[in-house]
Amino acid sequence: xxxxxxxxxxxxxxxxxxxxxxxxxxxxxxxxxxxxxxxxxxxxxxxxxxxxxxxxxxxxxxxxxxxxxxxxxxxxxxxxxxxxxxxxxxxxxxxxxxxxxxxxxxxxxxxxxxxxxxxxxxxxxxxxxxxxxxxxxxxxxxxxxxxxxxxxxxxxxxxxxxxxxxxxxxxxxxxxxxxxxxxxxxxxxxxxxxxxxxxxxxxxxxxxxxxxxxxxxxxxxxxxxxxxxxxxxxxxxxxxxxxxxxxxxxxxxxxxxxxxxxxxxxxxxxxxxxxxxxxxxxxxxxxxxxxxxxxxxxxxxxxxxxxxxxxxxxxxxxxxxxxxxxxxxxxxxxxxxxxxxxxxxxxxxxxxxxxxxxxxxxxxxxxxxxxxxxxxxxxxxxxxxxxxxxxxxxxxxxxxxxxxxxxxxxxxxxxxxxxxxxxxxxxxxxxxxxxxxxxxxxxxxxxxxxxxxxxxxxxxxxxxxxxxxxxxxxxxxxxxxxxxxxxxxxxxxxxxxxxxxxxxxxxxxxxxxxxxxxxxxxxxxxxxxxxxxxxxxxxxxxxxxxxxxxxxxxxxxxxxxxxxxxxxxxx
Numbered sequence: 001x002x003x004x005x006x007x008x009x010x011x012x013x014x015x016x017x018x019x020x021x022x023x024x025x026x027x028x029x030x031x032x033x034x035x036x037x038x039x040x041x042x043x044x045x046x047x048x049x050x051x052x053x054x055x056x057x058x059x060x061x062x063x064x065x066x067x068x069x070x071x072x073x074x075x076x077x078x079x080x081x082x083x084x085x086x087x088x089x090x091x092x093x094x095x096x097x098x099x100x101x102x103x104x105x106x107x108x109x110x111x112x113x114x115x116x117x118x119x120x121x122x123x124x125x126x127x128x129x130x131x132x133x134x135x136x137x138x139x140x141x142x143x144x145x146x147x148x149x150x151x152x153x154x155x156x157x158x159x160x161x162x163x164x165x166x167x168x169x170x171x172x173x174x175x176x177x178x179x180x181x182x183x184x185x186x187x188x189x190x191x192x193x194x195x196x197x198x199x200x201x202x203x204x205x206x207x208x209x210x211x212x213x214x215x216x217x218x219x220x221x222x223x224x225x226x227x228x229x230x231x232x233x234x235x236x237x238x239x240x241x242x243x244x245x246x247x248x249x250x251x252x253x254x255x256x257x258x259x260x261x262x263x264x265x266x267x268x269x270x271x272x273x274x275x276x277x278x279x280x281x282x283x284x285x286x287x288x289x290x291x292x293x294x295x296x297x298x299x300x301x302x303x304x305x306x307x308x309x310x311x312x313x314x315x316x317x318x319x320x321x322x323x324x325x326x327x328x329x330x331x332x333x334x335x336x337x338x339x340x341x342x343x344x345x346x347x348x349x350x351x352x353x354x355x356x357x358x359x360x361x362x363x364x365x366x367x368x369x370x371x372x373x374x375x376x377x378x379x380x381x382x383x384x385x386x387x388x389x390x391x392x393x394x395x396x397x398x399x400x401x402x403x404x405x406x407x408x409x410x411x412x413x414x415x416x417x418x419x420x421x422x423x424x425x426x427x428x429x430x431x432x433x434x435x436x437x438x439x440x441x442x443x444x445x446x447x448x449x450x451x452x453x454x455x456x457x458x459x460x461x462x463x464x465x466x467x468x469x470x471x472x473x474x475x476x477x478x479x480x481x482x483x484x485x486x487x488x489x490x491x492x493x494x495x496x497x498x499x500x501x502x503x504x505x506x507x508x509x510x511x512x513x514x515x516x517x518x519x520x521x522x523x524x525x526x527x528x529x530x531x532x533x534x535x536x537x538x539x540x541x542x543x544x545x546x547x548x549x550x551x552x553x554x555x556x557x558x559x560x561x562x563x564x565x566x567x568x569x570x571x
Contacts, residue, residue: 024077024282026333029324034333036212036323037080037316038063041338042349043232043357044315045083047157049308052088053102056236058308059083060342061243064335066310070298071331075290076275077282080316080331081298083308085153086146090266090401091115091309094259100252108308110248114260115309116299119268119292128288134272135413137379141390142409143273143314144372145397148172150315151365157230158358160186168398186229186355193218193359211323211360215352222353230354238346242339243305267311268292274312277368281326318364389416418465425460427473430488432560445475448483448516451570453563455556459491464499471503477514482570484563485511488556490522490548501534508540517566521546521559 041063049059062083070081091111092102100107122128148168155175156162160183163171193214200210222229232238268291275286295311302310320330341349379390389412396405429441432455440457448454454475460466477483485507492500508518523531523545531537537545546559 024327024329026329027326030327030330031333032209032212033320033323033325033330035337036209036215037320037325037330037334038337038341039212039215039349039352040316040319040357040360041067041082041334042238042341043235043352043354044361046232046235046238047354047357048083048085048088050235051085052092054088054092054108054308055103055105057239058105058108058306059088060238060338061305062302062307062310063316064243064302064307064339064342065305066298066302066307067335067338068332069301070294070310070312071328071335073290073294073297074312074328074331075280075284075287075294076271076278076312077280077284077328078278078317078321078325078330079271079274079291079312080320080334081271081295082310082313082316084267084270084311084313084315085149086270087263087267087309087311090263093401094256094263098252098255098259100255104249105246105306106249107252109246109303109306110250110252111256111260111263112299112303112307112309113248114253114256115263115267116296116301116303118260118264119296119299121296122264122268123289123292123296126289128290128292134410135386135389135416136276136375137382137386137390137416138393138409138413139273139276140372140375140379141393142269142397142405143277144369144376145394145405146270146273146314147365147368147372148394148398150368151362154358154361154365156358157354158187158190158362159183160230160355166399169395183229185227189218189222189227189229189353189355190359190362192221193356194363197360197363207324209323211319211363214360215356218356218359219352222356223351227353231350232352232354233350234354238342238350240343240346242343243307245304246306248303263309267295267309270314271295271312274314274317277314277371278317278321314368315361315364318368319360322364322367385416385419389413421461422466422469425458425466425470427470428457428459430455430457430556432557436557438556444473448475448477448480448485448511450480451482451567453484453486453560453567455486455488455560457488457491459488461492464497467499467503471507474507477511477516481515482567483511483516484519484567485516486519486521486556486559486563488521488559489527490524490555492527496527496530498534501530501536504531504536505539508536515570517544517563519544519546519559519563522548522555524548 042060045059045063046056050056066081070079095102095107095111152163152168152171161175161178161181163175165171165174196217197210197214200206200213206213271291272288280286299310320334380387392412393409396408427444429444430438431441432438445454475485511518518540520540528545528547531545543562546555549555
């Protein structure tokens with residue numbers, strides 16, 4: 001047989017068909033959504049870059065190449081890859097820590113490309129599975145905190161008053177307390193924007209374009225009436241040109257290795273909250289590893305075209321979804337349309353009032369928070385531990401840098417898992433009736449009785465934290481002689497922990513010294529290998545370790561018959 005298979009012409013059709021199914025077919029709503037999202041990228045991207053001390057144009061260009069590449073390759077089809085406030089601030093911190101100028105295009109290109117390479121490495125190593133270990137409660141708290149950051153990040157644009165304080169909740173309170181400091185004109189423009197959006201949504205045909213209608217109508221009224229409010233032009237001028245080639249400075253790369261992974265961690269964690277909030281409309285499943293690689297390619301490509309580090313943006317994805325996005329082509333159109341607007345209408349885009357953008361971002365952030373209400377209530381009704389994890393993660397997201405909040409959330413998820421795993425381990429007494437059927441007894445015996453066999457099912461996990469409780473629940477053999485304790489291990493993990501093996505050794509020695517016996521039933525081949533290596537089989541005896549069988553409870557029947565025979569002989 002040849003080492004290769006020749007491709008016939010018909011072989012290419014399934015590949016092209018599968019590729020078309022994955023990419024989907026663009027719809028009219030995707031075009032409209034992409035146009036709205038592209039327009040949003042102008043003021044929002046420039047504002048995020050300016051806040052962090054970068055050239056605002058670099059934030060604008062982060063919505064072009066990264067958005068196109070990310071949307072074409074992501075498995076979370078609605079995810080828009082671009083600059084976020086958290087990524088911008090983290091990137092500025094990394095460059096400042098390395099003593100590099102954030103306005104130098106070469107430094108920005110180096111960091112962006114290295115962030116992309118870090119994402120690609122994490123994706124290739126399939127570390128996206130690590131995010132599956134983050135509990136739902138933690139993810140709800142994290143994504144709600146991100147939504148609050150989106151809201152508080154535009155309060156100044158929407159009202160003309162920049163709230164003070166490092167804590168997002170404190171900023172929200174400070175903003176509410178200082179109502180008298182709000183700029184009246186700016187606030188009225190933001191309120192008019194929200195009202196226009198609500199009015200447009202009341203018309204069924206305008207629902208997909210409600211955001212665009214609100215942006216265009218209110219912006220036109222502000223410009224026509226000459227109202228004095230901040231505009232995009234107040235942040236920076238938009239050059240009427242496409243992003244040009246930007247080469248990295250390899251000499252500064254060693255000082256950015258750790259920082260690149262920090263930025264990648266923040267970006268990937270933000271993107272991880274998108275899939276649970278906005279599932280794929282086509283019903284396909286998201287893939288964290290594929291999304292890692294997608295964002296990696298987007299940053300590598302964007303780094304060569306003047307873009308700041310990018311990642312899945314909750315706010316921009318929310319705008320796209322709200323505007324009617326149904327396929328990945330909405331993100332592609334957003335990048336292409338933004339490039340077209342910059343090239344042809346850069347001067348017109350500069351006239352968009354920041355209050356309009358602030359009002360619409362308040363709508364998007366508010367809807368994201370409102371959309372989480374059912375999940376929040378579900379977590380609160382599930383368990384106190386899950387509720388505590390959700391609240392603590394939310395508070396950490398509003399107070400700590402995002403990379404620290406992510407670590408805290410991961411630790412909380414681990415602790416939550418450990419507690420839940422420890423609670424799952426338990427003992428149940430099994431009793432065989434005269435007809436040979438097994439039933440579960442509601443009570444556990446405290447002591448063994450001479451000449452009798454007691455069968456206990458050890459199920460759940462072999463987590464070491466649960467073993468003290470399990471050991472205290474085992475019946476004592478004091479005063480008994482010729483009694484047998486049968487432990488059914490079929491549902492335990494195939495590879496028991498060393499703590500479980502030591503528990504079996506202690507129990508076997510104690511029962512043997514009292515003239516009783518321990519028998520293990522339902523032992524899988526991999527578990528038997530461990531028991532043999534640790535000397536457990538030798539200590540118990542070959543006949544006291546009964547292998548699992550394909551017949552349900554077959555090993556237990558054999559173990560009980562052998563144990564009863566042994567007990568009769570001893571008694």
